[in-house]
Amino acid sequence: MSQNTTRESRPEPLSLRLRLVGTLGAVLLIAMFALYAGVRVYSEEAADRSYDRLLSGAALSIAESLSVSHGKIQTDLPYAALEMLSAAPDDRVFYRVIGPDGLVATGYEDLPAEPAGSGKSVSVSRRAGEARFFDADYRGAEVRFAVLGRQISEPNAAGWVWVQVGQTRLAREALQRELMLGALVPLGFVAILTLVLVWFGTDRALRPLKLIGDELAGRGAVELDPIRTPVPREITPLTGAIDGFMTRLAGNMDTLRMFIAEAAHQLRTPLAALRAQAEIGVDGNAEDAHRSLAAIERNSAKMSRLLDQLLSHATVLHRADVQNSEAFDLIDIVHEAVHETLNLISDANVEIDHAVDAAPMKGDPVLIGESVKNLLHNALRYGCPNKDPISVSVGIEGPEYVVSIADRGPGIPVEQREWVFERFTRGTQSTPGAGLGLNIVRRAVTSHGGSVVLRDGPAGGLIAEIRLPRASQ
Amino acid sequence: MKRRSSMLLLLLAALFVACAPQSDETNATGRRLVIYSTTDLESFQPVLDDYKLLRPDVDIEYVALDAGPLYDRFLDEARRGAATADLLLSSAMDLQVKLVNDGFAASHDSANARALPSWARWRGQALGFTFEPVVMVYNKRLLGIRPPPRSRSELLSALKREPEFWRGRIGTYDAEHSNAGYLLVTQDARQSETFGALLQAMGEVDVQKFDNTAAILDRLAAGQLVAGYNLLGSYARARADQGAPLLLVYPDDYTLAVSRTAVIPAAAPYPQAAHSFLEYLLSIRGQQVLTTRSKLNAVRQEIQGPYAQSGVFNRELGTIRPIALGPGLLVYLDQQKRARFLDTWRRAMSPADIPTAQ
Structure with a gap:
């Protein structure tokens, strides 16, 4: 149900095939319209040209039959003149002959005259035997006319005789339709074929994607190797992205696995101790029981600290992987961390000092805060056996902010300073601690592009420094 | 083809229905299908009678x-809007x-119309409904032992x-006064090189x-004439079948054939009745009646019999044109041509009457 509604509210994006066919179809449609317009003009001209030849042939054969008798134009209308126009079988035929006197010698007297502009005033310059054509409405139909002039120079009848032959346009229109169909039908066929090819070609073109999908679907849950299917160049960005994603996923899983192993390992030892203490308490007398309870209380406190650390470790690991980035002020974060630590350990003695008023930067404030807290815990636990004050300061050195936490404790021998950053290691002292702290701090700080440094204080004790780039991400 | 014709029938039926109120109204005032025809009523009556069986509701006025005169009268009426x-x-x-060329005709399209041979129809507006060979006819008795000229x-x-022997005893159409005669003689002039000589000889x-x-x-x-030239074969055949001593000859060189032609005027007052009647005339039934009862040669080639086109072709001696x-x-x-x-023509036919000088 809920799946249904999501599908409705977010429509599936249009399929590639539909996009391709749609775009191509639109382009083809426009092309077809352009072609239609062109072919229309062309076919009309072609149809007119072929039938105009018949029309002028008819006019010519009538003109050739002209003679003058008693000063009058005589037409011996040749049978062929009208018969040849039967090439257009259903078209009606009209004709007339106009003498030099402007009177109709024979034929249809009411034929429309040639429109002005192509008039007879310029006719003298025209060569004889060349017909002119025009369209006009006559007796309720559109008629194509040819007009042909012939010069007569008889003593009593001199001048131009005009032969006008007309024919309705049915055959021309039929030929024009035929020409248009002949041109457009194959084109339409090609267009449809193209669309069909694209429709089915999409499957072929997208086959590598299907192969990649098959390979991924066939893999086990932890097979995070790069994709082996060979793919065309166009698809390598996708496989590259998938491969990168898989690498990150593999790293995450490694981290998680390690964390679980660490947690199990760390919890097993104190639990075993607790059980041993409890057994002693159950089996022994009241005094033993009281001692056992005290030991159990101590060990429980240690375990709860350890759990805190594991959780903070998990948080740091997670956040370092996720890489949150927001703007914050480093000084605020350091203050907060100090206050939270002081709330937990009431008898601590911490001095804060900062050389700058504001230290704006970008990054994950929680990670930085946890790191500061961790170092402060370490300092309070190992670095102040005589309740000496711990001093925390924030300063700027070149491109870096430096948060330093200085104690008055015994310090860490130089040869061990790198080693203490490993997980589950601890200094030589036998003070209780889980050994996760410095490792967490290093991961958090390096994920911000910074570093953690341990060095001796000028007056003894240890100084732990967090160095963070000011233009941090 | 069959589907198309049935579609057309439907169309015609729809036409009738659509025009029904109009025809009802005019039937009340005595509306009639008016036919102008060059065929005499006696010949055509069987066709009219048979149509009356099919459509008793249609009154026909046959003129x-x-x-x-038919052409002139129609043209006059059409021009006056009468x-x-x-x-x-x-x-x-x-x-x-x-008439068709000058735009006075309405189209009649149907399967029956399309079944006509191509020479018998033009634009679906002029439709030939008979096929009548033009023959030479001799009086067998007067001809005696002379072989009848066959071309x-x-x-x-x-x-x-x-x-x-022939003087004053050969007859033909007066091309000047008969339109059918003029049509035949002009076609002869077009078809035959020697026709001028024949005209001349007939004139002499x-x-x-x-x-x-x-x-x-x-x-x-x-027995007043020995030979008749350019006669309508259907009439001659009917006369011979009635017992007249006539011999029909289909000329060997070529035999013209004319076709009585139907045109429905665009301005017909009662066009649906005209279409219906013409459709009947072109149908197998109408053609059958035309052939068997009116003794006119049917144009449809499906019709069998001595007056049918197929019958003519079977005994054909000349080339039918x-x-x-x-x-x-x-x-x-x-x-001017006319x-x-x-x-x-006049000069050839009556050499004595007209002086040879221009």
């Missing part, structure tokens, strides 16, 4: 006219073609050989000129 005929049936194919050239030599033996086939046949049967409906027929209607042609 028999000669081809020229009430005119719903259907024109004329043997003057050229005049019918001219124009044989007739020409016969006339040359024995002018006194005092050819008799008549306005119609029936008049020539009367005189042939009565049907006159085709089309704009070619307009040529001899041209004013005047020139008739001038030549």
Whole structure:
């Protein structure tokens, strides 16, 4: 149900095939319209040209039959003149002959005259035997006319005789339709074929994607190797992205696995101790029981600290992987961390000092805060056996902010300073601690592009420094 | 084809329904299907009677006219906008073609119309419904032992050989007064190189000129004429079948065939009735009645019998040349062409009357 509604509210994006066919179809449609317009003009001209030849042939054969008798134009209308126009079988035929006197010698007297502009005033310059054509409405139909002039120079009848032959346009229109169909039908066929090819070609073109999908679907849950299917160049960005994603996923899983192993390992030892203490308490007398309870209380406190650390470790690991980035002020974060630590350990003695008023930067404030807290815990636990004050300061050195936490404790021998950053290691002292702290701090700080440094204080004790780039991400 | 024709029937039916209120109203005022025809009523009555069986609701007014007057009367009425005929049936194919060409005709399209041979229809507006070979007819008794001339050239030599035998005893159409005669003689002039010589020879033996086939046949049967030239075969056959001593010859060189042509005027007052009647006339049933009862040769090739086209073809002696409906027929209607042609014709037919000088 809920799946249904999501599908409705977010429509599936249009399929590639539909996009391709749609775009191509639109382009083809426009092309077809352009072609239609062109072919229309062309076919009309072609149809007119072929039938105009018949029309002028008819006019010519009538003109050739002209003679003058008693000063009058005589037409011996040749049978062929009208018969040849039967090439257009259903078209009606009209004709007339106009003498030099402007009177109709024979034929249809009411034929429309040639429109002005192509008039007879310029006719003298025209060569004889060349017909002119025009369209006009006559007796309720559109008629194509040819007009042909012939010069007569008889003593009593001199001048131009005009032969006008007309024919309705049915055959021309039929030929024009035929020409248009002949041109457009194959084109339409090609267009449809193209669309069909694209429709089915999409499957072929997208086959590598299907192969990649098959390979991924066939893999086990932890097979995070790069994709082996060979793919065309166009698809390598996708496989590259998938491969990168898989690498990150593999790293995450490694981290998680390690964390679980660490947690199990760390919890097993104190639990075993607790059980041993409890057994002693159950089996022994009241005094033993009281001692056992005290030991159990101590060990429980240690375990709860350890759990805190594991959780903070998990948080740091997670956040370092996720890489949150927001703007914050480093000084605020350091203050907060100090206050939270002081709330937990009431008898601590911490001095804060900062050389700058504001230290704006970008990054994950929680990670930085946890790191500061961790170092402060370490300092309070190992670095102040005589309740000496711990001093925390924030300063700027070149491109870096430096948060330093200085104690008055015994310090860490130089040869061990790198080693203490490993997980589950601890200094030589036998003070209780889980050994996760410095490792967490290093991961958090390096994920911000910074570093953690341990060095001796000028007056003894240890100084732990967090160095963070000011233009941090 | 079958589906199309049934579609057309549906269409026609729809047309009738659509026009029903109009026809009801006019039927009340005595509306009639008016036919102008060049076929005499006696010949055509069986067709009208048979149609009356199919459509008893349609009253028909049949007006028999000669081809020229029919054309003139229709044109006059059409130009004045007066009430005119719903259907024109004329043997003057050229005049019918001219009516179509000049835009006076309505189209009649149907499977039956399309079944006509191509020469018998033009634009779906001029439709030939008969097929009538043009024959030479001899009086067998008067001819005696002389072999009947079987072609124009044989007739020409016969006339040359024995002018006194033929003098005043050969008859043909008066091309000047008969439109059918004019059509036939112009077609002869177009088809035959030697036709001028034949005209000349006929003129020299005092050819008799008549306005119609029936008049020539009367005189042939009565023994006043030996030969008739360019007669309508259907009439001659009917007369011979009635017992007249007539011999029909389909000329060997070529045999013209004319077709009575139907045109429905665009301005027909009662067009749906005209279409319905014409459809009947072109149908197998109408053609059958035309052939068997009216003794006119049917145009549809499906019709069998001595008066049918197939019957003519079976006994055919000459080459049949049907006159085709089309704009070619307009040529001899041209004013100047007609005047020139008739001038030549007159001069050939009556050499004595007209001085040879221009």
